[in-house]
Amino acid sequence: MACNPRNPRPATIFNNAHGQISVYGDDVEVDYRGYEVTVENFIRLLTGRVHHDTPRSKRLLTDEGSNILIYLTGHGGDGFLKFQDSEEVTSQELADALEQMYQKKRYNEIFFIIDTCQASSMYEKFYSPNILATASSLVGEDSLSHHVDYLIGVYIIDRYTYFVLEFLENVHPNSKNTMSEFLAVCPRSACLSTVGVRKDLFNRDPSKVPITDFFGSVRPVIITRKPIEILEIPKRKKQAPAENKTKIVEKMSYLPQFPVHLVQTT
Amino acid sequence: MWIRFRKILLLVSITLVYVVADDFKEEIFIKPLPPTNLYVYFQFITQNEETSFEHSHLAPRSLGEIMSRYQVDELHLTLTEGQWRHNKWGYPILDASSGAELYAWFSPSVTDVDTHWRKLSATLSGLFCASLNFIDNFNTVTPQMAMWPMGAIKVNKNVTSQLRYATLPREIVCTENLTPWKKLLPCESSHGFAALLNSRMIHNTNYHSIGVHVRKICKVEDCSEINLEIKQTVALVYDLKIINSLDWSFRKLFGQGLPGPCPLSSSSKIYVDVSSNDTFPFKLNPLPDSVVLSQRGGSDTTLAIYNIIPTNHMINIGAEYGTKDKVLVTIPPPLTFNRYVLGYGKEFGGIVTEIKNNYWAPIDIVLLENAPWWLPIQLSSLRINGEAQSKLVKSLYYSPGRSRQKPYHLELLMRLPSKSTTTITIDFEFVFLKWQEYPPDANHGFYIGSALISANLPTARNYTSLPVTGSTMDSIINASKPWYPAIFRTNGAMVSLPTPDFSMPYNVICLACTVVALAFGPLHNICTKELVLKAVGSPISLRQKIMNLFKKKQD
Numbered sequence: 001m002a003c004n005p006r007n008p009r010p011a012t013i014f015n016n017a018h019g020q021i022s023v024y025g026d027d028v029e030v031d032y033r034g035y036e037v038t039v040e041n042f043i044r045l046l047t048g049r050v051h052h053d054t055p056r057s058k059r060l061l062t063d064e065g066s067n068i069l070i071y072l073t074g075h076g077g078d079g080f081l082k083f084q085d086s087e088e089v090t091s092q093e094l095a096d097a098l099e100q101m102y103q104k105k106r107y108n109e110i111f112f113i114i115d116t117c118q119a120s121s122m123y124e125k126f127y128s129p130n131i132l133a134t135a136s137s138l139v140g141e142d143s144l145s146h147h148v149d150y151l152i153g154v155y156i157i158d159r160y161t162y163f164v165l166e167f168l169e170n171v172h173p174n175s176k177n178t179m180s181e182f183l184a185v186c187p188r189s190a191c192l193s194t195v196g197v198r199k200d201l202f203n204r205d206p207s208k209v210p211i212t213d214f215f216g217s218v219r220p221v222i223i224t225r226k227p228i229e230i231l232e233i234p235k236r237k238k239q240a241p242a243e244n245k246t247k248i249v250e251k252m253s254y255l256p257q258f259p260v261h262l263v264q265t266t
Numbered sequence: 267m268w269i270r271f272r273k274i275l276l277l278v279s280i281t282l283v284y285v286v287a288d289d290f291k292e293e294i295f296i297k298p299l300p301p302t303n304l305y306v307y308f309q310f311i312t313q314n315e316e317t318s319f320e321h322s323h324l325a326p327r328s329l330g331e332i333m334s335r336y337q338v339d340e341l342h343l344t345l346t347e348g349q350w351r352h353n354k355w356g357y358p359i360l361d362a363s364s365g366a367e368l369y370a371w372f373s374p375s376v377t378d379v380d381t382h383w384r385k386l387s388a389t390l391s392g393l394f395c396a397s398l399n400f401i402d403n404f405n406t407v408t409p410q411m412a413m414w415p416m417g418a419i420k421v422n423k424n425v426t427s428q429l430r431y432a433t434l435p436r437e438i439v440c441t442e443n444l445t446p447w448k449k450l451l452p453c454e455s456s457h458g459f460a461a462l463l464n465s466r467m468i469h470n471t472n473y474h475s476i477g478v479h480v481r482k483i484c485k486v487e488d489c490s491e492i493n494l495e496i497k498q499t500v501a502l503v504y505d506l507k508i509i510n511s512l513d514w515s516f517r518k519l520f521g522q523g524l525p526g527p528c529p530l531s532s533s534s535k536i537y538v539d540v541s542s543n544d545t546f547p548f549k550l551n552p553l554p555d556s557v558v559l560s561q562r563g564g565s566d567t568t569l570a571i572y573n574i575i576p577t578n579h580m581i582n583i584g585a586e587y588g589t590k591d592k593v594l595v596t597i598p599p600p601l602t603f604n605r606y607v608l609g610y611g612k613e614f615g616g617i618v619t620e621i622k623n624n625y626w627a628p629i630d631i632v633l634l635e636n637a638p639w640w641l642p643i644q645l646s647s648l649r650i651n652g653e654a655q656s657k658l659v660k661s662l663y664y665s666p667g668r669s670r671q672k673p674y675h676l677e678l679l680m681r682l683p684s685k686s687t688t689t690i691t692i693d694f695e696f697v698f699l700k701w702q703e704y705p706p707d708a709n710h711g712f713y714i715g716s717a718l719i720s721a722n723l724p725t726a727r728n729y730t731s732l733p734v735t736g737s738t739m740d741s742i743i744n745a746s747k748p749w750y751p752a753i754f755r756t757n758g759a760m761v762s763l764p765t766p767d768f769s770m771p772y773n774v775i776c777l778a779c780t781v782v783a784l785a786f787g788p789l790h791n792i793c794t795k796e797l798v799l800k801a802v803g804s805p806i807s808l809r810q811k812i813m814n815l816f817k818k819k820q821d
Contacts, residue, residue, distance in 0.1 A: 055392020
């Protein structure tokens with residue numbers, strides 16, 4: 001998307017028409033892009049029902065200890081979110097996918113953010129435990145954009161995303177901020193829509209959950225002072241020594257780069 | 267003292283062994299393309315002593331594991347944005363078709379090549395963040411004549427059946443492809459020439475292409491031992507008119523100077539082609555370490571060479587042009603080509619490939635046309651210079667496509683007469699796709715990949731490719747050969763398939779439901795209920811009824 005020919009500043013996406021923060025850094029990696037972004041691929045990714053040739057980077061390699069952050073934005077309505085302007089995921093499909101994840105022990109906790117019109121309709125159908133969800137607008141409300149970039153001729157960022165980014169710019173791996181601060185990041189006066197929050201599925205009090213549980217990829221480390229006894233050192237299988245065959249050296253050479261033999265015969 | 271000396275000797279020998287095991291070289295080749303363009307080509311060559319990847323010092327293990335797991339003998343992957351203009355810019359060192367292009371030769375021991383090919387493309391899509399997993403049998407061809415392995419291969423084995431070739435002409439190349447590409451380098455992007463590859467600067471060029479090329483090369487003269495060579499390339503073409511000045515420097519091109527060589531490289535060199543200095547005089551700053559004249563196939567090339575050694579300041583090589591506003595007539599290279607789509611309407615069309623031989627001698631070429639299954643080309647409609655039968659064709663291969671399974675594939679071995687233009691036309695018809703098969707932006711149009719032209723050039727004019735036996739830039743110096751083989755890609759094309767009205771199913775559902783609702787009620791009533799006539803007036807008495815009965819009998 002950043003290198004779309006219509007982007008006058010290739011390889012960059014800014015949060016602001018003045019180009020303050022480039023959110024598309026110099027070392028970004030994208031796993032699904034272009035036509036790969038489909039509802040089917042999204043649900044497959046969540047539930048882990050991917051084709052067996054799928055590389056590791058295109059799988060969600062999570063287990064019951066993993067915290068997952070899901071951020072969705074785009075055009076949405078009451079109970080659906082559009083993908084690629086041609087299909088949509090419904091709130092029921094999403095809720096069922098998350099339930100599958102729970103049953104398969106694919107997560108510990110999920111933080112779900114959605115920034116669309118009538119966004120809160122997307123999380124209302126959730127019924128699996130340990131999900132904290134927030135949305136940029138309630139049902140019946142539009143989610144509004146922040147400002148227009150005349151260089152590309154479209155609205156550049158949504159209000160909710162703009163204020164979330166502004167807040168997250170000051171979060172670093174050692175921050176003491178809590179999730180409740182994040183949930184209150186965009187008051188109605190700034191967002192012009194009511195930010196919806198759903199806490200009933202979440203077991204912990206958001207005001208006591210550090211924000212680094214979901215942002216900054218900070219991994220909890222358990223320090224143990226007890227020595228761990230490793231009973232057996234797994235030995236590497238040694239390759240069977242090559243049999244004493246007389247090794248036939250197959251002759252190798254460079255080939256001509258053009259079918260010269262076909263030209264000469266004719 | 268002696269012991270100490272022996273220790274040093276031992277250390278030296280250890281480092282020597284280390285150096286011998288793996289070798290890394292980095293090079294930049296800069297060629298001004300008058301009047302206003304500049305070609306910058308990076309190549310990073312890693313040579314691995316062992317072809318198995320159990321141990322590697324500098325070669326990327328992630329790539330090596332893919333090579334050994336899928337038994338790939340040779341691999342070429344390029345991700346390109348923009349179109350190389352052969353008639354204006356001459357020939358690049360390595361040509362690439364726009365979008366993603368992947369081709370590989372599998373080891374002769376692989377029997378199920380198609381499965382390995384699909385797995386290889388899926389794995390590479392994860393490694394390079396590209397949509398290469400869209401490569402499947404329906405867009406893969408096996409070139410019969412156009413492509414030959416660039417590496418050393420076992421003699422007397424059928425190489426063609428082990429080859430697979432696919433392009434994705436619509437693939438967009440961006441930072442997410444460059445990031446994993448840089449990670450394969452021993453110094454990554456922190457040191458060495460790769461530090462210049464600033465994503466914002468290189469994606470702002472007219473043409474940019476990143477590539478990975480893995481092949482086997484002969485270690486010794488008789489090729490009894492082989493090395494694995496991993497070559498990572500970046501080709502960029504800047505349009506200096508945009509900067510409004512012909513003068514260029516590293517700071518202008520890459521946004522920063524060169525911090526020095528990669529400490530792990532055995533050689534870090536920058537070559538500047540200063541041949542155009544005679545017609546378009548410029549001055550290099552700083553001055554090069556040496557200037558070499560290369561005579562190759564009757565054309566002279568002057569190369570200014572910089573040997574980059576560690577320094578504590580940024581190296582900023584640049585050129586300053588003396589005279590400006592000079593009109594230059596560029597002499598086109600020996601072989602130029604053009605490709606376009608014919609026809610109007612949504613039923614029939616045609617693809618034309620025009621190949622022009624500007625040279626005084628005939629040139630042999632192989633043309634590979636590769637049309638997706640939804641654009642059926644028929645061999646019967648093939649016309650060369652307007653004629654169905656042509657003496658120019660020396661050999662022909664055609665493999666018809668199959669719907670949703672196999673693309674159409676045509677290969678022509680031709681001898682182009684001297685100073686001539688050959689037009690190859692083939693007709694196609696448009697196919698209706700199934701509703702779900704259209705991409706989300708079906709009205710944007712559908713891309714047809716470029717045609718491949720493999721040429722056996724008799725002259726080295728505008729030819730910059732390395733000889734097959736060489737891997738570094740210095741192998742082009744005085745490398746005269748009887749033939750200069752090269753593979754070129756023509757420009758791609760775009761067609762608009764007949765697209766349905768995607769909201770039609772909703773309209774049909776709405777209309778059909780209305781019609782059914784209107785029709786169903788009365789019809790149901792007619793079919794299930796009996797119509798009975800009911801007498802109007804006062805109820806009939808019993809006596810009257812009996813009278814009526816008699817009346818009927820009388821009738």
